[in-house]
Amino acid sequence: MTTDRHSLVIGRFQPLHLGHMEVILKCAEESEHLTIGIGSAQYSHQPENPFTAGERYMMIEESLKEAGIGNYSIVPVEDLNRYSIWVSHVVAMCPTFDCVYSNNPFTRRLFTEAGFAVRESPLYSRSIYSGTEVRRRMVADEDWRSLVPKAVAKVVDDIDGVGRVKDINVTDSGI
Numbered sequence: 406m407t408t409d410r411h412s413l414v415i416g417r418f419q420p421l422h423l424g425h426m427e428v429i430l431k432c433a434e435e436s437e438h439l440t441i442g443i444g445s446a447q448y449s450h451q452p453e454n455p456f457t458a459g460e461r462y463m464m465i466e467e468s469l470k471e472a473g474i475g476n477y478s479i480v481p482v483e484d485l486n487r488y489s490i491w492v493s494h495v496v497a498m499c500p501t502f503d504c505v506y507s508n509n510p511f512t513r514r515l516f517t518e519a520g521f522a523v524r525e526s527p528l529y530s531r532s533i534y535s536g537t538e539v540r541r542r543m544v545a546d547e548d549w550r551s552l553v554p555k556a557v558a559k560v561v562d563d564i565d566g567v568g569r570v571k572d573i574n575v576t577d578s579g580i
């Protein structure tokens with residue numbers, strides 16, 4: 406089903422996982438155009454945000470190519486420390502959109518207050534499909550590949566992403 410809806414999905418994608426992909430595929434199917442906002446774009450090399458905006462861009466672009474999706478734009482969006490103007494900042498950075506897909510109550514509230522239609526999409530196997538779980542498995546040498554698209558695993562391998570995630574999770578004392 407395609408409508409004339411122009412939609413936004415926003416997340417940190419640290420990294421993109423199969424839960425994100427379910428939302429993106431549903432949204433792409435329901436929209437004429439989909440914008441994927443890479444949130445917290447200025448952060449990288451931190452335990453919660455290991456990958457740069459450019460690396461996350463590659464993960465999304467290659468995964469959507471793999472999935473045969475074409476009607477989208479990818480836009481890095483930096484955080485602002487003034488919540489009241491963050492939505493205006495997103496609007497200024499992105500192609501026009503009228504509908505936002507998010508499950509985070511705070512993000513939903515900001516867009517609702519700004520007059521956008523906000524849609525909730527089901528959370529897919531949330532106990533395993535989260536960035537937090539993917540990063541935890543990388544550090545613990547457990548299977549993280551089954552939680553992400555093949556294209557994401559390739560980007561992570563190309564940049565030694567697992568080595569980076571492990572290094573930034575080790576303190577000086579080695580704990």
Ligand SMILES: Nc1ncnc2c1ncn2[C@@H]1O[C@H](COP(=O)(O)OP(=O)(O)OP(=O)(O)O)[C@@H](O)[C@H]1O
Nearest residue numbers: 416417418424507508527528529531534535536537
């Ligand atoms: N398993 C999932 N199924 C559907 N949507 C998801 C899933 N995990 C995250 N999302 C959606 O992705 C958006 C947030 O993206 P983000 O990259 O911050 O996800 P995250 O996996 O929760 O991150 P982290 O665990 O690193 O904090 C939210 O709208 C959230 O509801």
Ligand SMILES: NC(=O)c1ccc[n+]([C@@H]2O[C@H](COP(=O)(O)O)[C@@H](O)[C@H]2O)c1
Nearest residue numbers: 415416417444445484485488491509512
């Ligand atoms: N004021 C702000 O900078 C602000 C407010 C709400 C969401 N965001 C960003 O949007 C992205 C998605 O956030 P949630 O995962 O919380 O929905 C994150 O990168 C988050 O930092 C930023």
